Structures are given as structure tokens and as C-alpha cells.
Amino acid sequence: MPDVATEIPPQEEEKESMPTMGFLDHLEELRKRIIYSIVSVAVGFFACWGYREQIYGIMQKPIMNALKANGMAEKLVYLNPTEPFNLYLKVSALAGLFLTSPFVLYQVWMFISPGLYRKEKRYVVPFMISTIALFSAGGYFGYRFVYPYALTFLIDFGKQFQPMITIGEYTSLFLSIILGMGLIFEMPILVFFLALMGIVSAGFMWKNFRYAILVIFIIAAIVTPTTDILNMCIFAAPMIGLYGVSIGVAWVVHPRQRAARREKKA
Numbered sequence: 001m002p003d004v005a006t007e008i009p010p011q012e013e014e015k016e017s018m019p020t021m022g023f024l025d026h027l028e029e030l031r032k033r034i035i036y037s038i039v040s041v042a043v044g045f046f047a048c049w050g051y052r053e054q055i056y057g058i059m060q061k062p063i064m065n066a067l068k069a070n071g072m073a074e075k076l077v078y079l080n081p082t083e084p085f086n087l088y089l090k091v092s093a094l095a096g097l098f099l100t101s102p103f104v105l106y107q108v109w110m111f112i113s114p115g116l117y118r119k120e121k122r123y124v125v126p127f128m129i130s131t132i133a134l135f136s137a138g139g140y141f142g143y144r145f146v147y148p149y150a151l152t153f154l155i156d157f158g159k160q161f162q163p164m165i166t167i168g169e170y171t172s173l174f175l176s177i178i179l180g181m182g183l184i185f186e187m188p189i190l191v192f193f194l195a196l197m198g199i200v201s202a203g204f205m206w207k208n209f210r211y212a213i214l215v216i217f218i219i220a221a222i223v224t225p226t227t228d229i230l231n232m233c234i235f236a237a238p239m240i241g242l243y244g245v246s247i248g249v250a251w252v253v254h255p256r257q258r259a260a261r262r263e264k265k266a
Contacts, residue, residue: 045095134186184239202257
């Protein structure tokens with residue numbers, strides 16, 4: 001007589017052993033993870049507050065270089081006495097969030113992990129490493145290439161006028177570019193989860209590659225702060241490359257492909 005335990009598919013066995021949580025338990029777990037995240041960000045905020053001037057010095061380096069290249073005064077202005085203090089608060093908070101992002105992401109994973117199978121929980125380390133690495137790469141790409149070229153173009157285009165750039169306006173533009181590029185570089189992570197749930201597939205993404213390029217250039221035209229084609233292409237190029245990487249990610253993690261690989265091993 002065959003052993004009954006061997007006839008149970010692995011998926012069903014995992015589903016049976018998956019812990020269940022009630023609605024109130026989910027709320028309590030969410031409250032706990034939010035509190036842990038807020039406390040960690042607060043610690044990061046106070047750690048970065050002591051280096052606020054150095055942090056903002058790094059942030060304003062692109063505009064200083066652009067002003068220097070055009071022979072203009074290397075100084076930003078403010079229109080409200082409270083603006084520098086509020087600016088340092090914002091900068092320290094964002095720097096603290098970035099500093100503690102591994103811990104915050106771990107809290108996010110700990111909240112969603114009870115709803116995953118045991119085999120899916122092994123993605124926690126790759127998820128955290130790839131999320132932070134891709135966001136950092138996107139931010140660095142924006143800081144090192146996209147933003148300096150955009151500022152140089154804009155300052156040079158209006159060099160017949162005397163610029164009066166406020167620290168608030170500059171910081172808003174800086175954060176929109178850097179955070180925007182960081183989020184754009186998270187495309188493979190988004191595709192990873194969509195493909196893992198079977199919503200998108202590599203075949204679907206490859207079949208619609210031409211439409212994806214059109215959408216990418218539309219997004220690049222909206223996000224870029226200038227109107228020249230060069231900066232738009234600088235935005236679009238990494239997005240196209242990331243779309244190609246995302247196709248490979250979708251092929252690896254899609255349920256149909258995973259099932260096909262299991263059949264080959266069997």
C-alpha cells in the first residue's frame with residue numbers, strides 16, 4: 001500500500017502547514033511593524049541631523065558646478081527665515097529613511113511573509129539586497145548623469161538672466177529627479193512580484209516590447225525637467241535596459257516556467 005504522505009503535492013503540503021492569522025492579528029502585526037519602522041526612522045533622523053550641512057552640501061554640488069561653469073555666483077537663496085530650518089528637517093528625515101531602509105524593508109517583509117509559502121520566503125534576502133541596490137543605483141545615476149546635464153542645459157539656456165534659485169525650489173527639483181530615478185530602477189522588483197503571482201509573463205512583455213518603448217519615452221518626456229531630446233534619451237536608456245532585465249526576471253519566476261522546470265527535474 002503506497003504511503004499517503006508521498007501522494008500529497010508539495011504545494012498542498014505547504015498550504016496546509018501555512019500559519020493562519022485573524023483580522024485582529026493582522027492589525028496588531030501591522031501596528032507593531034509600523035511602530036518599529038517609525039522608531040528606526042526617528043533614530044536615523046537624529047543620526048543624520050548632526051551631518052545636515054554636509055548632506056546638503058552633497059545635494060547642492062550639481063547646481064554649484066553648473067553655476068560655476070557659467071561664471072555665476074555659487075549661492076542659493078531663501079525667502080522665508082524658517083525655510084533653512086525646515087529644509088534641514090526634510091533633508092535629515094529623508095537621509096534617515098534611506099539610512100534605515102534595510103530595517104524598514106525587513107519590517108515590510110515580516111508583515112507580508114505569513115501569507116507566503118515556505119519556498120517563497122527564501123526571497124527575503126535577495127528582495128532586500130536588490131531593492132536597496134537598484135534604488136541606490138537609480139539615485140546615483142540621476143545624481144551623477146541626469147541631474148548635472150539637465151542643470152547645465154537649463155542654466156546655460158538662461159545665462160542672459162541673473163538666477164535667483166531658492167533652496168526650497170532646488171531641493172524639490174533635486175528630490176523629484178533622484179527619487180524618480182530610484183523608483184524607475186525598481187522596475188525589475190515590480191515585475192518580479194507581478195510575474196510571481198502570474199499577472200504578467202515574459203512572453204507578454206516581449207510581445208509588447210515596442211509599445212513598452214513608446215510608453216517609456218512618454219514617461220521620460222514627462223519626468224525630464226528639460227525639453228531637449230538628449231536628456232529624454234538619458235532618462236529612457238536605463239528604463240529600456242531595465243525592461244529587458246525584467247523580461248528575464250519574469251521568465252525565471254513565472255509559475256508556468258517554474259512548473260516546467262519541475263517537470264524536467266522529475
